[in-house]
Amino acid sequence: MEEQVSGFAVKKGLAEMLKGGVIMDVVTPDQAKIAEDAGAVAVMALERVPADIRADGGIARMSDPELVLKIMEAVSIPVMAKCRIGHFVEAQILESLGVDYIDESEVLTPADEAYHINKHGFKVPFVCGCRNLGEALRRIGEGAAMMRTKGEPGTGDVVEAVRHARSVYGDIRHLMSLPEEEVMTFAKNIQAPYELCMQVRELGKLPVVNFAAGGIATPADAALMMQLGVDGIFVGSGIFKSGDPSKRAQAIVKATTHYNEPAVLAEVSRNLGEAMVGRSAVSLPDAEKMAVRGW
Amino acid sequence: MGAQRSAYPTPKRWQCAAGKGVLPMKIGVLALQGDFREHRISLEKLGADVTEVRLPQHLDGLSGLIIPGGESTAIGKLMTAYDLLEPLRAFGQAHAIWGTCAGAILLAKNVGRDQPLLGLMDMEIERNAFGRQIDSFEIEINVPFIANPEQLYHLTFIRGPIVRRVWGEARAVLTLPDGRIIAARQGKLFATSFHPELTNDLRFHQFFLELAKSESTG
Numbered sequence: 001m002e003e004q005v006s007g008f009a010v011k012k013g014l015a016e017m018l019k020g021g022v023i024m025d026v027v028t029p030d031q032a033k034i035a036e037d038a039g040a041v042a043v044m045a046l047e048r049v050p051a052d053i054r055a056d057g058g059i060a061r062m063s064d065p066e067l068v069l070k071i072m073e074a075v076s077i078p079v080m081a082k083c084r085i086g087h088f089v090e091a092q093i094l095e096s097l098g099v100d101y102i103d104e105s106e107v108l109t110p111a112d113e114a115y116h117i118n119k120h121g122f123k124v125p126f127v128c129g130c131r132n133l134g135e136a137l138r139r140i141g142e143g144a145a146m147m148r149t150k151g152e153p154g155t156g157d158v159v160e161a162v163r164h165a166r167s168v169y170g171d172i173r174h175l176m177s178l179p180e181e182e183v184m185t186f187a188k189n190i191q192a193p194y195e196l197c198m199q200v201r202e203l204g205k206l207p208v209v210n211f212a213a214g215g216i217a218t219p220a221d222a223a224l225m226m227q228l229g230v231d232g233i234f235v236g237s238g239i240f241k242s243g244d245p246s247k248r249a250q251a252i253v254k255a256t257t258h259y260n261e262p263a264v265l266a267e268v269s270r271n272l273g274e275a276m277v278g279r280s281a282v283s284l285p286d287a288e289k290m291a292v293r294g295w
Numbered sequence: 296m297g298a299q300r301s302a303y304p305t306p307k308r309w310q311c312a313a314g315k316g317v318l319p320m321k322i323g324v325l326a327l328q329g330d331f332r333e334h335r336i337s338l339e340k341l342g343a344d345v346t347e348v349r350l351p352q353h354l355d356g357l358s359g360l361i362i363p364g365g366e367s368t369a370i371g372k373l374m375t376a377y378d379l380l381e382p383l384r385a386f387g388q389a390h391a392i393w394g395t396c397a398g399a400i401l402l403a404k405n406v407g408r409d410q411p412l413l414g415l416m417d418m419e420i421e422r423n424a425f426g427r428q429i430d431s432f433e434i435e436i437n438v439p440f441i442a443n444p445e446q447l448y449h450l451t452f453i454r455g456p457i458v459r460r461v462w463g464e465a466r467a468v469l470t471l472p473d474g475r476i477i478a479a480r481q482g483k484l485f486a487t488s489f490h491p492e493l494t495n496d497l498r499f500h501q502f503f504l505e506l507a508k509s510e511s512t513g
Contacts (some may be wrong), residue, residue: 013493014357017364017397020328039372041328041365055487076408078420078454099453100428157490252377257327257373258349282324 013211014078014100015146018042021224022253023211025049025236026062029074031245038066038249042100044234045071050107050154051276054288058261060108062090065097067143072098080127080253085141085294086112101146101206102267104139106293107153108238113294117142127226128293129163129213132293133171135188137200140208140250141193147206149230151214152262154237156278158221160291165228169208217242217275219255219268226259243273299446315463320504321350325356325383327373328364329397331491337500359391359483359507362398364453364490367422370397371411380411382477391483391507399486400456401477406507416481417463424457424475424488431455439500448496450489457488483507 021041026032032043047063048056062083062168072079078100082089085104094102104117108130117128120143129150130136134201136147149168151161171190176195177187183201187194199207212225213234222233233256235249242248251268286292322338326347327350335345338361340395346353348360362370362382367381374380386392387402392415394402401413403420425432435447458476469487471479471504478487483506 008453009493010453011434013451013490014428014431016330017453018324019330019332019365021369024318036368037358037372039369039376041369053453074351077368078428095429098427098429220501252374253369254376261349275366281410 008143009147012208014016014125015127017148018078019209019210019259020232022235022256023080023194024239024249025234026071027240029070032071032074032079033240034246035249036075036077037186038246039253040077040249041232041279042080043071043075044080044082044103044236046082049240050155050290051156051241053107054154054279060084062087062094062108065093068097070093082108082150082198083117084108086115086117088090088117088150090120091117091124091126092246099124101125101127103148104144105129106150106170106290110293113229116142116295119145127211129169129291131286131294132167132190133175133200134192135294136168137190137192137196140196140206142195144208146209147233148211148213150214150294151163151212151216152281153214153285153290154192154279155215155284156217156238156241158217158274158283159223160281161212161216161221161225163224164291165230168206169229172200172205176204194236215281216252217278218272219251219265222252223259225254230273232256238276241276243275247273248275264273297475298498300460306474319344320507321346321356322359322504322507323354323360325349325360325362325370325398327379328378328481328501329363329367330490330492331361331363331365333490334361334363334395334500337492337497338504341500341504343504350377351379354386356486357386357390359503360386360403361390361503362394362396364396365493366408367397367406369399374401374413375411380413384415387413387484391485391503393485393487393503395487395490396453396455399458399488402484402486403458406456409462415467416461416479416484416486418461418479418481418486419459420486421459422456423453423454423484425452425460428454431513434471436469436472438498440468441502443498448491448498450491450495451493452477454491455488458486493499 122265125145127146128139149164
């Protein structure tokens with residue numbers, strides 16, 4: 001009898017359990033309860049949602065551990081928390097708190113402009129953002145056990161989420177069509193590890209679960225991303241920056257399950273109140289774009 | 296209805312799944328949330344005809360149902376919203392149901408907190424009984440009631456529950472070396488706190504298909 005704690009299968013396994021579900025950004029224990037009651041599969045505990053990080057400016061860092069712990073106490077579902085790109089000490093702190101997943105996130109101000117965290121060394125699993133297949137496979141190569149397409153956080157504009165999902169799945173379709181002798185050059189061109197390219201070509205999908213994030217604000221947005229092929233949905237500012245968070249949260253949960261049933265989508269989209277005001281992603285000056293952070 | 300989910304081609308391992316082996320039994324997998332696709336793949340490798348169940352009418356004509364791993368609160372909430380609780384309870388009176396992890400929680404009578412449950416099995420379950428994600432683990436043990444019992448089975452526990460207590464018709468059928476109950480059976484109802492669907496070892500799914508096929512309820 002052999003007991004092995006937190007191998008990669010176990011890290012990746014939690015993400016498998018979250019599939020078909022919605023992970024919601026929350027900034028207080030009360031919001032976490034609202035999210036759980038609405039049917040969220042996990043919450044992301046943070047001090048400010050991306051829309052406020054944008055509005056406030058300045059440096060965005062890991063949240064106060066006190067807040068993360070209070071949110072962990074408030075709910076029975078998994079709790080995730082964000083650390084800055086490359087800030088492995090923030091990750092060590094979050095691991096010591098016992099969070100269930102760490103998001104090495106471009107929403108926070110990067111701490112390292114060349115390197116991400118070596119995620120293999122941690123017992124806690126990591127989720128990371130990607131814009132294309134190469135970026136996804138670099139993060140998986142570093143030990144990420146879950147991916148999310150980045151979108152443009154805090155905008156309420158789904159266009160970047162769509163672009164990134166189409167890019168990842170388009171690259172996968174292209175890779176699957178290649179004869180084996182062309183895979184090395186493909187790997188070189190997208191700057192991804194060769195072995196992972198071979199694995200994706202064999203599986204027909206990423207080797208870990210992939211959610212959509214960044215700009216999802218309505219049930220229709222969530223269903224759109226699901227139909228494009230993602231495994232589940234992150235909603236950041238879209239819920240608690242809207243007029244009726246509880247109702248909108250429930251509607252997005254239902255839309256993520258019944259993403260292929262337009263009649264259900266019509267039903268859950270009725271009378272949701274104000275969506276978040278939002279901001280067009282193309283109108284953002286380059287310095288304010290979060291998705292470009294990550295190497 | 297809307298366009299099919301279009302983003303990637305069917306993985307190769309799905310294509311060769313159908314048509315092998317035994318009778319083509321119709322088995323449902325509750326597909327509200329969680330790792331239902333992994334159960335589907337395992338069942339199809341064994342030749343079952345698999346239906347994803349999201350609404351009550353999807354239960355028609357099924358011989359058995361699997362409730363997958365996921366978040367039991369989210370699945371329970373969606374069961375309530377789409378009027379699945381009563382149809383599932385009725386289905387479980389006559390048919391086999393297997394719950395893995397979140398699915399096991401939903402089959403229980405009591406989980407020590409207020410959340411929607413099917414309450415079909417005489418058992419009490421403790422959620423997240425081993426701790427948080429960093430306490431998730433894998434272990435290899437012998438399982439006496441599956442094929443080739445002498446061959447170790449690789450069990451994966453992910454924020455897993457344990458069965459605190461069984462009574463009435465329910466029986467504990469598998470325990471960890473320290474005695475904690477990790478699988479229970481009550482007639483054609485079956486609950487495991489781990490995830491056979493995350494392995495390539497099909498012996499638990501084989502066991503469930505035999506349970507679904509059997510006439511007995513005991």
